[in-house]
Amino acid sequence: MLAVHFGAGNIGRGFIGKLLSQAGYEVCFVDINETVIDELNKRNRYTVEILGEESEQITVDGVRGINSQKNPEAVVDAIAEADLITTAVGPTVLKLISSVIKEGIAKRMVAGKDPVNFIACENMIGGSSLLKDAVAEKMNEAERESLNEYAGFPDAAVDRIVPNQSHEDPLKVAVEPFYEWVVDQTMMIGHVPDIAGLTYVNDLAPYIERKLFTVNTGHAITAYLGYQAGTNTIKEALEDKGIYSDVKKALEETGELLQQKHGFESSKHDAYITKILSRFLNPHLVDEVTRVGRAPIRKLGPNDRLVGPARQLVELNKEPTYLAKGIAAALLFDPQNDEEAATIQNKIKEDGITNAITSFTEIQEGDQLFQIIMKHFEEMK
Numbered sequence: 219m220l221a222v223h224f225g226a227g228n229i230g231r232g233f234i235g236k237l238l239s240q241a242g243y244e245v246c247f248v249d250i251n252e253t254v255i256d257e258l259n260k261r262n263r264y265t266v267e268i269l270g271e272e273s274e275q276i277t278v279d280g281v282r283g284i285n286s287q288k289n290p291e292a293v294v295d296a297i298a299e300a301d302l303i304t305t306a307v308g309p310t311v312l313k314l315i316s317s318v319i320k321e322g323i324a325k326r327m328v329a330g331k332d333p334v335n336f337i338a339c340e341n342m343i344g345g346s347s348l349l350k351d352a353v354a355e356k357m358n359e360a361e362r363e364s365l366n367e368y369a370g371f372p373d374a375a376v377d378r379i380v381p382n383q384s385h386e387d388p389l390k391v392a393v394e395p396f397y398e399w400v401v402d403q404t405m406m407i408g409h410v411p412d413i414a415g416l417t418y419v420n421d422l423a424p425y426i427e428r429k430l431f432t433v434n435t436g437h438a439i440t441a442y443l444g445y446q447a448g449t450n451t452i453k454e455a456l457e458d459k460g461i462y463s464d465v466k467k468a469l470e471e472t473g474e475l476l477q478q479k480h481g482f483e484s485s486k487h488d489a490y491i492t493k494i495l496s497r498f499l500n501p502h503l504v505d506e507v508t509r510v511g512r513a514p515i516r517k518l519g520p521n522d523r524l525v526g527p528a529r530q531l532v533e534l535n536k537e538p539t540y541l542a543k544g545i546a547a548a549l550l551f552d553p554q555n556d557e558e559a560a561t562i563q564n565k566i567k568e569d570g571i572t573n574a575i576t577s578f579t580e581i582q583e584g585d586q587l588f589q590i591i592m593k594h595f596e597e598m599k
């Protein structure tokens with residue numbers, strides 16, 4: 219069995235590739251990072267370190283790689299032969315890989331291959347659906363009409379904290395012990411593979427919203443408030459009592475929304491929040507606020523982890539004060555080497571904060587939420 223996985227980065231090697239290899243797949247990573255691909259082909263294995271109470275080293279084998287910049291034809295061939303295709307490249311890269319995926323599916327169509335599933339493992343709602351739309355856009359009419367016979371694009375939620383790595387070995391990846399991979403079974407096509415660690419569900423919405431609006435909302439607000447306070451890591455930021463309290467209150471806000479929308483039991487959701495905060499405080503993880511806050515334009519998007527729940531709470535006549543504080547802090551995030559952060563800062567400088575808020579979040583000047591964000595922004599700047 220062959221699995222093709224796009225993105226041999228932190229989550230690709232540290233989570234998805236590991237589970238697929240352990241499920242018996244030969245895992246072919248596709249990436250543009252030459253060093254990583256060359257090393258994968260030299261060794262055909264790598265090490266995952268689990269950062270728990272006691273560290274554990276696991277060897278992941280049966281792996282290889284293709285450099286998609288140098289050898290796109292090999293990627294098309296691999297897709298044509300694959301039994302499963304997954305991605306963890308980042309939401310904005312999905313469109314970039316859709317051309318080669320389209321070619322791979324077209325090749326399967328010509329050869330009359332069995333249908334295959336593409337699972338985008340990105341932090342977003344509807345990642346696989348977005349990939350499908352991008353692929354379909356590139357197809358001719360006949361290909362588009364038969365796309366549903368040849369390929370499934372089940373949406374997914376993935377959860378495992380994998381910080382940036384700093385080992386001498388470029389393949390080694392250190393991860394937290396916790397993991398969760400949930401896939402919408404109703405969107406699968408053909409054979410539904412049994413993969414230990416992957417849970418199929420019939421309704422993904424409660425899982426992806428709970429994950430994105432708790433883990434990623436809490437993470438992002440910790441990162442942005444931590445950055446303002448001058449801390450380097452998520453753990454250091456949360457050790458600040460004021461930041462801990464703000465993050466917890468923001469998660470109580472999203473918790474109220476999630477419980478109302480999905481009927482989660484209050485005590486169970488409180489336990490979920492507590493567990494997540496303890497994951498952020500894992501003493502063995504060194505997770506920089508600049509990684510967790512990365513790409514703030516994406517994170518300030520109208521449906522993403524900050525503005526998404528805040529807008530929905532306003533619709534329920536609630537005032538999302540702590541989410542608004544996180545949004546204000548995101549607008550002030552300006553580390554070097556983060557292109558999106560630089561774009562936000564330039565926009566604020568050139569067009570003013572009002573235009574910046576409306577253009578990145580789609581929250582309008584007359585909205586109640588706008589006023590709360592502005593209040594926090596003025597206090598923090």
Ligand SMILES: NC(=O)c1ccc[n+]([C@@H]2O[C@H](COP(=O)([O-])OP(=O)(O)OC[C@H]3O[C@@H](n4cnc5c(N)ncnc54)[C@H](O)[C@@H]3O)[C@@H](O)[C@H]2O)c1
Binds near residue numbers: 224309
């Ligand atoms: N790290 C985490 O804790 C974590 C957890 C859950 C989900 N995610 C999600 O997984 C995705 C990847 O995150 P990450 O932390 O692994 O990032 P990462 O930067 O470590 O990995 C991304 C990989 O994609 C590769 N890539 C970039 N452009 C490419 C292209 N055109 N073709 C092929 N490969 C390309 C990069 O070279 C890199 O190796 C994101 O959507 C992220 O939100 C991350």
Ligand SMILES: O=P(O)(O)OC[C@@H](O)[C@@H](O)[C@H](O)[C@H](O)CO
Binds near residue numbers: 511
């Ligand atoms: O990957 P991002 O940029 O969407 O978000 C940064 C972190 O919050 C994220 O990578 C978490 O570590 C991960 O989602 C935990 O499952």
